[in-house]
Amino acid sequence: MASKLDKHVLKNGMVILGEPMEAVQSVAFGFMLPAGASRLPDGCCGAANIIEDWIFRGAADMNNRALGDALDSLGLNRFSSVGSGHLSIGAALEAENLAAALELYAKITRQPRLDDELFELAKQLALDHLAGLDDDPRHKVMLKLKEQFYPQPLGRSTVGEAAQLKSLTAEKTRQLVKQHFNLSRTIFAVAGRYDFDALCSQMERLFDTGPQEESKEIELSEKGSKYTHIHNDGAQVHIALMTPTVKPSDEQYYNARMAVSVLSGGMSARLFTEVREKRGLCYAIGASYHGLKEAAGILCYAGTVPQTAQQTLDVIIQQFDRLKDGISEQEIARAKIGLESALIMSSESSASRAARIASDYYVLGRVRSLDEIKERIEQTGAESVQRFLQQNPFEDYTVVTVGPEKVALK
């Protein structure tokens, strides 16, 4: 479980984090650029999704085709994602190709071509992806939930809004890239097989950009509606709900994680047994912790049919409520094993390690070791979780449904 952390800050301010992994031949790297959905100005919802595509369509001396060929020649397993705070781009690849890949990613982040004639394609793909949500109501209900739950703009849709996407021009989007690809405020993480000294010298050379000022803080406004219903004819009802809880930086964070694990950590967890098994109310159910730097909640999804939708929601809330009234030592023991086991599994993937250290650094300002996380989980107990729940009761639910009929919020 031991983990070692490499850290270096480039002259321009970019933070370089590394976690070496023995016995792997691969490496995963990622750039967390401060250009997530909530960081872009109002009226641009979805711009990060256009940018995510557009920046890969040619950079510096390479046109769209040359860049695509070069990336493919390195055998990259690329990933990119738009989150609330960041646009993250990266890849997993054979360790020997890391230096060549970073040369390309430096061009992509510093000198993307952003050609006019490729803008419409990038925009159309973002619009198509958005339209695809109609065939993916489970994803749709979760997006809408986060939008309503978090104070705006934190929960802004990471897929985009059609009208705002349509109104974006190449010129406007180019400006957004210029303003928000702040490499001085970017976190770079690597995990797997790498030579940290060589990596740091290369990164200093590649990102010799000079410091850039921090963009102004976003201002948080009101939360959305307590209940939102999206009409959808079909045989299913998708229910999503979320209740506020402590942030990842809070002293009580591990108690919150344990509470969710008792609710939804395995076959014998409460939601699964009480909602699905005993009552047969729904075909899919699960709860999880969702935390941003600024706010956090526990969210729950259930997939059911119209006849049992109301009862499903009622029983879920009942189960959330009841948790504070008593948790057995066996439940705690299983929840600990579940959380620790998930930690070990994810620590064996270079991509998930790189993502975790970058996210820790952003959210907490430091990277936790695996041992620290394990120890903090171990320190919780039935008593600490219950006390936490009594002091931080689940309440003030935000609910979203997608289906043929509404439910009543009691």
Place this chain on the structure above:
Amino acid sequence: MASKLDKHVLKNGMVILGEPMEAVQSVAFGFMLPAGASRLPDGCCGAANIIEDWIFRGAADMNNRALGDALDSLGLNRFSSVGSGHLSIGAALEAENLAAALELYAKITRQPRLDDELFELAKQLALDHLAGLDDDPRHKVMLKLKEQFYPQPLGRSTVGEAAQLKSLTAEKTRQLVKQHFNLSRTIFAVAGRYDFDALCSQMERLFDTGPQEESKEIELSEKGSKYTHIHNDGAQVHIALMTPTVKPSDEQYYNARMAVSVLSGGMSARLFTEVREKRGLCYAIGASYHGLKEAAGILCYAGTVPQTAQQTLDVIIQQFDRLKDGISEQEIARAKIGLESALIMSSESSASRAARIASDYYVLGRVRSLDEIKERIEQTGAESVQRFLQQNPFEDYTVVTVGPEKVALK
């Protein structure tokens, strides 16, 4: 890239395969039970999905609750899947819990309780899962494609048919478990951290079942329709098509894999550039090799809108056709890197290694080493792939669409 294979055959005939991985703390194991969708009798389509749930609801001396608690106490990251040939069940977990997990899985496979009162719940969940396909047209179109493409019953739906699921009784389903959980014909695979000698002694003790006869071979009948349209009102059209190619055991297998990689291996691959980029015809496109022991094909999925559905299909088939007319050395080089890189990445996950060695053993009768796969990929070239395509042209397409309107098959 070196890989070592452990192999032992239990007295009852069960094959035990193992691939040790240095420097991991976890282990993944899986049982491939010969109870896949195509192996069950006609009229039972979906039974494997009920069984997949039902067998975990109590076994031997443990009732539903006790078994669920015991599984959760081991921190299992469970997985199970219904395939054409097999029902696979397994988990990834901390290595120290492997022996305890196998004790439970022996009970589950040898003495599942299969209580009457839990049958309806398992059946309802299978029906709900099937109904959920209505909200997942991409999955639906692929299931229908395999059903139409493969000679029956090979492509039988792995999710089930509503009428057949509904008609199943506890008694009938119990018989299916008895007949098809043939532990003498089961392949067991493990990858990660384990002690093979200790594992084999434990497995001999747990599966001291005596040999069971092989069930009779399935008889293959006709393939389905060339074109199937499933009406769905909505903004999207989901297109799936499949053309026959050589099986995994064929000498030409690696040439077929390379051909698919040239079509769909990365950003610069042909389908992506020609269909999506140059023409902007669809928002999602990809092709892959799909092989069973008995037959194989190359399948392609595209997600588009009604206005461009016909042209999307036409251009895809044109691109498939044109492949035999010329492939550049650069395309081959990128395809090799892509395939080899994917191989390395997947070799770093214990679960995917365990799945691969079990599947190799079933399909090929032996397990390929990573070095062998890499070497065989290296041996291909533009010339060998083109010759392969000329001798095994893409033709005889099976097409399925889900959307508001049909397309024409030319």
